[in-house]
Amino acid sequence: MSVERGGLGRLTHVIGEGLEGRVANRHLALFGLGFVGLFFILPVLLLIPESLALDSSTPFESYLRAMDGIYVDAFVRSFLFGVVTTAVTLALAYMLSYFLAFSTDRVRTAMTLIIVPLWIAYIVRYFGILLFLSPAGPLADLTGIETGLLFTTPAVIIGLANVYLPFAVLPIYNSLNAIDDELVDASRVLGAGKWHTIAKVIFPLSLPGLVAAGLIVFILAAGSFLGPAVLGGPKQTMIANVIAQAFLSNFNIQFASALAIVYTVLLVGTLLVFNTVFDLQEALGNI
Incomplete structure (x- = not known):
């Protein structure tokens, strides 16, 4: 050896x-x-x-069809789920990252527990959440209450936030860990309390990591296929599910391609608008 x-x-x-x-x-x-x-x-x-489909008699038919109500609903639902998932995930990730950066010495052990789930396939993790939320699952056995969350919007949000949480923790923790301890100590020496120090010193300095984490989670969540497919119902269908159905079930390559192009344009447009509020190049460069 x-x-x-x-x-x-x-x-x-x-x-x-x-x-x-x-x-x-x-x-x-x-x-x-x-x-x-x-x-x-x-x-x-x-x-x-x-x-x-320029060689056909109706070249823009797929794009006109993509503007129908049910498909517009899928686009809107995807972006709304992405926004809500991002908000929930960032809140959980920030609290966890703050604990790792300022309140524990066992960072390596905690980071291992955070990173290990990334080695497990998404489908396994989603089915684990499905089992956990099911009427015969551990949650119902422990509480004796059937939550009724399965195949609802909250179930999809819980699943997405759970799966994408590590992607938010890593950049936020990196940003918090880079803060000079002397700045935090100086704030407290000057009389600022814990929450005032967080609001005026720690949070502004960690904003690049928060922006990067939000960007990553939003892109992943808005384009999720497995989350709504496993944990949701017909009312939780997102655009990735619609594209997959159009291509794999209906064998309509032109329509699936049109939906994918429209989604890509909307996503890039959203990122450009986001870039006008937060300088993404500066935020990502400071991670």
Whole structure:
């Protein structure tokens, strides 16, 4: 075993020496941009001619159909669920991150408990919540009360917030952990109480992490498919579910492509509006 480790160490050392001076930051940036362009931008661009169906007699029919009431409701519901999930998740993540940054020394253990769920497949976690909320689940056994939450909007929000909580904790904790302790001590020495220090010192300095976490959670929650599919009912259907049904069940590639393009445009537009309120480049750069 030690020989294998030694051989692997020598191999990585030789590779590192060979790449030293040859791989610059711009190469890494180009690799990242190329990956995003190949697997995100290019597929979206390919959807545009598919959705337009220019070779047919009604090229814009799919987009006109996407403006029907039931599909507009799905778009609105997706964004509303995204906003509510983001608000709930940020509130929970901020309290947890504050505890990790200022109130405990067992950060590594706590972080392990937060990160480990990311190793578990989403479908397993959603079904775990389904079992927990079911009339025959642990919650009903412990309380003796059937909450009736299953297949409702609160169940979907609970599931989304639970699944995406680690994505919010990590940037918020990083932002809180970067705050200079001397600033906090100075605030308290000058007579500010705990809550005043949080409101005037800690919260403003942690705002970049909060903005980054909100951005990540909103994008993930608004485009969720498994959350409403497992925990919701017909009234909780989101746009990802509609797109999947149009493509996988109805085999209507043109309509599914049109819905995907409309959703992408709405999401990018929302992010641009969000960027006018919060400078995303500065917020993400300060994480």
